[in-house]
Amino acid sequence: MLNIVVAGFDKALASAITGVTDLFGLAGVTWNLIQGQQPEKAFNVKIASKDGGPIHCINGLQIGAHMSFDDITEADAIVIPTIGGPIEEVVQHTPELQALLQRANQQGWTIAGNCTGNFLLAESGILDHKTATTHWGFKEQFQQHYPQIELKADQLITRSDNIYCAGGGLAWFDLGLHIIERQIGFEAAIQTAKAFVIDYRRDTQLSYSLMRLSKPHKDDLVREAQSWLEQHYAEQFTVEQLAERFSVSKRTLIRRFNAALEMPPNTYVQSLRIEGAQKLLEETERTVDVVMNDVGYEDASSFRRLFRKKTGLTPTEYRRRFARRL
Structure with missing residues (x-):
């Protein structure tokens, strides 16, 4: 023994x-x-x-x-x-x-x-x-x-x-x-x-960790961009277009995001989209393809690959484990 x-x-x-x-x-x-x-x-x-x-x-x-x-x-x-x-x-x-x-x-x-x-x-x-x-x-x-x-x-x-x-x-x-x-x-x-x-x-x-996207910082530009992105992350836009919206260069926007959040704008948007997908998979019965489109992705293989990279699970596995049971 x-x-x-x-x-x-x-x-x-x-x-x-x-x-x-x-x-x-x-x-x-x-x-x-x-x-x-x-x-x-x-x-x-x-x-x-x-x-x-x-x-x-x-x-x-x-x-x-x-x-x-x-x-x-x-x-x-x-x-x-x-x-x-x-x-x-x-x-x-x-x-x-x-x-x-x-x-x-x-x-x-x-x-x-x-x-x-x-x-x-x-x-x-x-x-x-x-x-x-x-x-x-x-x-x-x-x-x-x-x-x-x-x-x-x-x-x-x-x-x-x-x-x-x-x-x-x-x-x-x-x-x-x-x-x-x-x-x-x-x-x-x-x-x-x-x-x-x-x-x-x-x-x-x-799959149990939070994205920790709300990391505290003092950059007003990044905070303003975050506020806009939380409402529009599912839309299609480039980093250049995002920079133009806030009247800065692409290089400046990337530098400010890296300094404030330790990630570039495109990574931040990806994380918002995956977090949005997690919420939809947990709280709705929409198909994975519909969820994918709702958060701004069009290519199914890319979405599934990124979702698994971020959460450690496929979308289907994530829903099976975390979906609310009514």
Whole structure:
């Protein structure tokens, strides 16, 4: 039986502790019971805290621990849950956990961090010059604090040697299933996913991220152009025509957009159109071709290719996952 330790800390997200504990603890159990077979528990799962005392989670719940960090002498995997509170505050107050991560890395144990919990892996230094991911909403903060790490925030799971990182929110179940497959096998992972009624092998969090088009800036020209584009993005026009509308040169408009929004005007328009398409796919029953035309595209292959690049899904897959059910 493999030993899994979930290393908790104050202001962690409770579900990221209890959820992954259930996932590992019931691997080989729930599916077998459903099939009328003898349960074959695959993992011995323990929750650890700094001193072995209860973990005070961000939602006010207290979760009891089985052991302290110092009691961990051997583990097949250490799992770090999501930070639910202010990230920098939690990072500053968890030196014992970071020391545990350094020790686990030296021992070659599998280390798995979820969502913003990957900030703790980064702060400990074990991710230096490695690949990682985190919640898409904290991409800039992660990059600013840890430029030495190759962040791939569009990916749901990354792996560098013995270290796994998962993206945002409930990605702990993707992470857990991935580790189950690595440690036991694909069949066990699939059975666990079926028992918990969850999708397996999602590979991107692009479709969950926002375009972040409303980035704050102080450029009145760009703000005025944004306001016009929000109403007219589906119309056909060139960057030259857009520049003429606001009485500037094409070169000036591109420069001002890049400085204010870190993207040129044509990329901004594309993002507006895809965001518009997402909304229509979520809220209406219009066909994909009609949606394509409604947001300003005429070539179906180009639209589908760009939509998949921006969201990680085809329009049909996106509607299937996110359409409102009345």
